[in-house]
Amino acid sequence: MAKYSIAILGAGNVGANLARVWIAAGHEVTFGLPNPHGEKARAVVASLGGKARAAVNKEAAASAQIVALCVPWPQAEAAIKSCGSLAGKTLIDCTNPLAPDLSGLTIGVTTSAGEEVATWAAGAAVVKAFNTIGASNFGNAQFGSQRADGFYCGDDAASKAKVRELIEAAGFDPVDVGPLRNARLLEPLAMLWIDLAVNQRQGANHAFKLLRR
Amino acid sequence: MAKYSIAILGAGNVGANLARVWIAAGHEVTFGLPNPHGEKARAVVASLGGKARAAVNKEAAASAQIVALCVPWPQAEAAIKSCGSLAGKTLIDCTNPLAPDLSGLTIGVTTSAGEEVATWAAGAAVVKAFNTIGASNFGNAQFGSQRADGFYCGDDAASKAKVRELIEAAGFDPVDVGPLRNARLLEPLAMLWIDLAVNQRQGANHAFKLLRR
Numbered sequence: 139m140a141k142y143s144i145a146i147l148g149a150g151n152v153g154a155n156l157a158r159v160w161i162a163a164g165h166e167v168t169f170g171l172p173n174p175h176g177e178k179a180r181a182v183v184a185s186l187g188g189k190a191r192a193a194v195n196k197e198a199a200a201s202a203q204i205v206a207l208c209v210p211w212p213q214a215e216a217a218i219k220s221c222g223s224l225a226g227k228t229l230i231d232c233t234n235p236l237a238p239d240l241s242g243l244t245i246g247v248t249t250s251a252g253e254e255v256a257t258w259a260a261g262a263a264v265v266k267a268f269n270t271i272g273a274s275n276f277g278n279a280q281f282g283s284q285r286a287d288g289f290y291c292g293d294d295a296a297s298k299a300k301v302r303e304l305i306e307a308a309g310f311d312p313v314d315v316g317p318l319r320n321a322r323l324l325e326p327l328a329m330l331w332i333d334l335a336v337n338q339r340q341g342a343n344h345a346f347k348l349l350r351r
Numbered sequence: 352m353a354k355y356s357i358a359i360l361g362a363g364n365v366g367a368n369l370a371r372v373w374i375a376a377g378h379e380v381t382f383g384l385p386n387p388h389g390e391k392a393r394a395v396v397a398s399l400g401g402k403a404r405a406a407v408n409k410e411a412a413a414s415a416q417i418v419a420l421c422v423p424w425p426q427a428e429a430a431i432k433s434c435g436s437l438a439g440k441t442l443i444d445c446t447n448p449l450a451p452d453l454s455g456l457t458i459g460v461t462t463s464a465g466e467e468v469a470t471w472a473a474g475a476a477v478v479k480a481f482n483t484i485g486a487s488n489f490g491n492a493q494f495g496s497q498r499a500d501g502f503y504c505g506d507d508a509a510s511k512a513k514v515r516e517l518i519e520a521a522g523f524d525p526v527d528v529g530p531l532r533n534a535r536l537l538e539p540l541a542m543l544w545i546d547l548a549v550n551q552r553q554g555a556n557h558a559f560k561l562l563r564r
Binding site (some may be wrong): 242243244245246247248280281282283284286315316319320322323324325326327329330333334337338343344345346347348349350351 | 460536556557
């Protein structure tokens with residue numbers, strides 16, 4: 139598998155767990171953070187055995203082939219815009235447009251977070267992925283005899299092929315669900331996962347799978 | 352299992368296949384149709400070995416404990432209103448608010464077909480079910496060693512228990528995903544199933560499952 143230089147914007151639950159599995163697969167990770175020398179940045183880098191770097195978004199993105207957007211949705215637009223041009227890069231949108239109280243999504247039907255991100259990142263190839271399951275399952279995707287699926291969608295075949303490898307590196311069976319506009323369908327799927335986990339207090343040990351025969 | 356008297360509004364793909372599996376499980380089915388003595392009605396009743404009846408919606412619903420809404424979404428409001436009062440009944444909403452060209456849903460985020468149906472059927476207990484998988488899989492839910500899930504949601508526990516039995520009668524593992532407002536999440540899940548099946552020409556042999564550990 140190719141080794142990628144990846145900028146992860148955000149070092150919360152999603153970003154830190156993606157870093158963990160991608161570093162283990164041999165990829166090079168730089169966190170993009172507003173304060174790359176602060177306590178939070180030092181703590182997450184230390185938790186990864188010092189095997190990641192941290193930089194401001196613009197610097198992290200500049201040297202990366204792949205940028206993963208892992209900030210909360212209200213911060214997504216500013217995070218993207220702080221990167222400068224992302225033209226020619228693969229941009230993985232891991233966000234969900236969650237209402238602050240987790241009661242539902244704030245957009246959908248006629249657009250999606252994935253499509254909004256694409257309007258902010260001119261020239262980047264946006265792939266929606268890693269949004270439909272809690273990050274504690276990254277690298278921990280086995281459910282008995284079954285493996286959880288990693289659903290993704292996007293419009294650029296070459297970028298989707300790279301993201302597919304990164305989904306496999308996180309332990310999931312990759313499932314291509316089509317064009318980026320299908321982020322309108324993956325984000326409600328994520329909301330369903332979150333509703334069961336959080337609002338219905340079922341915890342994080344569930345995952346969606348697309349059975350085929 | 353209790354035997355129910357069920358009115359199925361509509362005798363298309365969804366209604367006819369639900370009738371088939373429910374009759375096989377010993378339930379009594381009456382189709383609600385605008386023209387219960389017409390050719391289409393006679394054909395579907397004949398295809399079921401004469402083991403169903405057909406009546407106008409009002410008559411079919413009046414004698415039923417459970418009403419299943421299986422008409423295309425643009426006809427849903429008229430079908431419900433033609434039933435007269437559905438107060439005290441369990442109303443299974445099997446619809447999806449599909450755009451006519453199947454490019455997406457027409458409503459969502461802040462409402463759903465399930466919630467709209469509930470506003471039309473005062474006093475009925477609406478349960479969303481049988482909308483997330485193609486009807487050719489009703490009674491045919493095995494995928495290798497795995498069984499497809501039948502997702503449902505609603506606000507009335509007694510009605511959900513009945514619908515759970517009817518989901519099992521159709522061969523699915525029933526999965527309760529919470530309150531009726533989660534129809535906002537099941538309808539996009541259905542759209543994802545349909546998009547893969549129809550728009551992406553993958554056929555009907557796929558199904559969603561919620562893995563747990």
